[in-house]
Every structure is written in C-alpha cells, then in structure tokens.
Amino acid sequence: MLTSQLSDIRSGSMSLATPSPAGAAWQRQAKLWSNLKEVCDLLRIQARVQNDDYQFQHMQFKAGQRIHTIGQPFDMLYIVNSGFLKTVMIDELGNEQVLGFPMKGDMFGIDGIHRKQYSTETVALTNCDVILVPFKIFSGLGRTNAELEAAIYAVMSRELVREQAMISTLGSLSAEARVARFLVFLSERFSDMGYSGTQFNLRMTRQEIGNYLGLTLETVSRTFSAFNAIGLISVDQRAIVIHDLQSLRTLRRLPPSRVRAKAADKKRAAGESAAAA
C-alpha cells in the first residue's frame, strides 16, 4: 500500500514540483529578463516600485554547474527563479559544510558583500534559472526608493534569522529531531512554492543532507527508515510522502522505549511526593 503510493510519484513521467510542463523544456522557454517588480515579487517583499529602467538578466545553469566560487570577487547577488541549489563553505581545515539549499525565491551570495569576495560557493543540484542582481545597481535603486531599501535590509535580516535557527537546530536537537525539522522545512517550502507539501522528491543526496544537519549519511538514511517504519512518512530513495506533519513538527526523539517509562516514573514520583507533602 505504501509502495503503491510511492510508485505513483516515481513512475509518472512528469515529476512533482517541477514547474515546466516537460523535462527538457526549461531551456527553450527560459525567460531572459525581469524588471524590478518581478524581482520583488519573487523575493516576497511588498515594495511599491514603478521603476522599469533596469532589466535584470536571467541565466540558466545545468545540474552540477557552479554559480559562484569561494574567493571570487563579489559583484552580484543571485535570486533563484527555478531549480534547486546548494551553498557550501569550506573552513580552514578543509571541511566542507553545506549551509543551505537555495530554491525559488531565495537570494544567495550575500556573504560576499563583507570582504568583497564570496566566502561560499553555490552549485546547481538541478537545472536552474537564476536572476543576476548586480549589487551596485540594486543598492543604488534602494537609495532612490526607501521602501525597496527597507526590503533589502529585511531580506538580509531574514537570512540572518534563518542561520540563527540553524545554529539552534545544530546546537540542541537530536538526530531524529533534526531530520524531522528538515522534512518540515522542505514541506513548508514546497507548499509556499505552490507544489505539494506532502509528497515531493529530494533533490539532494543523503550525504548532502547529513552534512547540512551535522550528521552522517547513514544516520540520515536510518532516520528516514525509522520514520517510515512508524508511519510518519514513506520513503523510497528520493521520493518522500509525508503522512503526519504534525508529529514531525513536535518530534524531539524517537519512541524512546524505556526513556519514556523513566520520565513517567519521575512524574509519578513527583506527584506522590507532592501528594504526601
């Protein structure tokens, strides 16, 4: 029964969460230019703008291609119009760290402003359509339009808050809770983009997910299997069906067997002593 659900997704020639009607169409239909209003809509910021002087160029990337690299001089911000990417940092010890998976409506490249060169690299996981936003021009437009300027600050602040949430996740949650959060995050993101929030295909490997969440790929795989086993989700390779989003939202650890019993004991004991006193 689980298998039948999944086969619906996987066997269908049209993949879920792919905007273009047919697979290879993305390149021919590519939109080459956007005006400021379209850019703002994509970023989900409500700036009343009428300035159509500048047209922002689109650029298409194939899966595997790099949009920017570490150390490259900074002059562009990027906005995802379609497709999926990953942003990676490499620390002084050579460790790779996945920092995020930019998708439709996300801005990336902000880290480059500070030192005038990117401190991360961003790679396309699928074929992508990305809008190029020359930083000088963007901030220049902001200077003539206070509303737009506020929106730019807001987008940067939003990124900051997202990273803070990630720090909190890595600093305090168990492996299961991290994976659960990741699934909830994806679900909400897919919903926002107008796709199904309950069934979708992962665009990244277990390795990349694990790296992102501070776990090994085996732990990610095992956790998916465990969620599958208790009916929270169905997994088959990259295909995911979410059955119980609410449980995923509140999950801290898996059915802790005797831990739960112990907690119950404690609570009971507390109740007794309170009653005795």
Added chain:
Amino acid sequence: MLTSQLSDIRSGSMSLATPSPAGAAWQRQAKLWSNLKEVCDLLRIQARVQNDDYQFQHMQFKAGQRIHTIGQPFDMLYIVNSGFLKTVMIDELGNEQVLGFPMKGDMFGIDGIHRKQYSTETVALTNCDVILVPFKIFSGLGRTNAELEAAIYAVMSRELVREQAMISTLGSLSAEARVARFLVFLSERFSDMGYSGTQFNLRMTRQEIGNYLGLTLETVSRTFSAFNAIGLISVDQRAIVIHDLQSLRTLRRLPPSRVRAKAADKKRAAGESAAAA
C-alpha cells in the same frame, strides 16, 4: 608555577581587560553621546563621514539587565561600547540557545529588522555601555551617504558570515575542537580590543559556553581541564592563560592515542598498495 601565573591575574585588584581604571567608575565617567564618525570607528568601518547632525545616545546597563527581549517591537540597533553581553534565542520547543557574546565594536539587534520585532534577547553579562542606533535614522543617513550605506550592508554581511562559521563549527567539529576555537576566538577578539590576547577572564559561565558550543557544561569543564593538563592553557575558574595559541588553532581532537595509530596504519597500507601497483 602554573598557580603562580594565575594568582597574578586573580589576586590583582585591577582586573584584566577592564578599560575603566577602577571598578565602580564606569557609571560616573559614562559618555552619553557619540557622533556618526565615532560610531563608524567603533564598528571598524572606514566611511568618510562629516555629518555630525545626529548624536547617538549611550545607555548604561548593569550585569543581568536585558537590552531587548523577544517579541519586542524593533526600532533600534545596538553597538557595544564597553562590557560583555550574550544574545539568546528561544525556539518553539522552549530550548534556549546562546547565539553569541557581543562585545566592544559588535552590533546586535539586526535580527529584528525582518519581522519588525526582535527574535532574540540580549542580556548584559557585565556592566555595559551601549550605543542606541535608531534604525530609521541610521538607514536614512545611509541613503544620503553611499559610503555609509555600503558599510551598513557590510556589517550585516559580516554577521551573516560569522553565523555561517558557527554553523560549520557546530556541524563538523569535535567537542575539543569547538572549545579550542572558542578560546582562539576570544583571544583574537581581546587582542583586537587592545587587551591581552593570552590572558583574560571569561565573562560567561560554563553553562553559557556549553550552550553556545552545543555541548554540556561538564564537557566544557573537562575540556578546559584537559587543555590545562597538556599545557595548552592554564585555567582556574574564570581566569585563562593561553600558552599555545597555535596548537589551539589547528587542534581537531585530543591526543588520539590509538586513533592516530589506526590512521597511520591506513596511510601505510595505501602507500604499500600504491608501490605494489
């Protein structure tokens, strides 16, 4: 011998890394206003500004006082002029997470821009002198001065990169490596501020350090003791002396005993097979 070094710090009536000559003087000598140039200098941004129209107000806080709280409407950014603080986020499950320890020259409150209310709270760990920066006014000044505006973006980007580095730390490093990094970070920060980079007093508890690094307070304590035992540092309560900064910089794990041996075996085996081929 180790003890004697530490007693130098701890017994001295004047504490290290305290700018004001005498303990209680901070309140009387408090500087009440700063102009834009002074603010920029503090933030270590080189903006050629001559606008002295606006005077930024200072405000003094005692240890334990809250500068802003979660959910409070956002209208201010803050810059630390002196003292030490901590910034904390509380996630939906009620977990506290220390996000940083703002000190002289750091800006905080940036997270509030996005939703127009702070998503974090910041508490004084010591008595502090903080500059209040009304965001509307600050960004307004930026709009008339491109150089300043670029500097504002740069400060925000700097914060973002710092958080990214923190994610990388939490995601990939062992407990020892995290603690070592933390010490290096403090050392560099104290040096920047003009204090000794090799001996200083911690302003935060083991609990706060552990929370910040995604560890328990016991692990932090044990790791300090271990570093002490192998001569990298001397610790006594909050007093720290750094003996070998370079080792702290490159440390991944503690004297790995047989792990190191195992790695050596592997390398040897690889060398042999390569030679055989």
Added chain:
DNA sequence: CGAGGGTTTGAGTCGCATCAATATCTGTGG
C-alpha cells in the same frame, strides 16, 4: 550490460550526555 554513484542495513565502538557527589566562589545578613 557493466560501471559507478547513491542508498540501505548491520555490527561494533567511542564520544559525549547524564547522573551524582564534592569543592569553590560570591554575596548577604547576623
């Protein structure tokens, strides 16, 4: 069809958390 990357699953181990006891520091009131 074979090669190679990606995924699943198992067995064993280790790092860090947890629980607990003691020691030390700080401040406060008698």
Added chain:
DNA sequence: CCACAGATATTGATGCGACTCAAACCCTCG
C-alpha cells in the same frame, strides 16, 4: 568578621546515541 546559602565549577561512573566500517542492493547512464 564569620557563617551560611546559592550559584558555579570540577571530577567520576555509567549508558546511550551517533559515528565508523563494511557489505549488499538499487538506480542511472554511457
């Protein structure tokens, strides 16, 4: 000035969760 309470720090014993290593399987693509 001392005594005491509460917060902070150290250290030990123990257990669990996640990593490591390894083998098999699955999917894709040339």
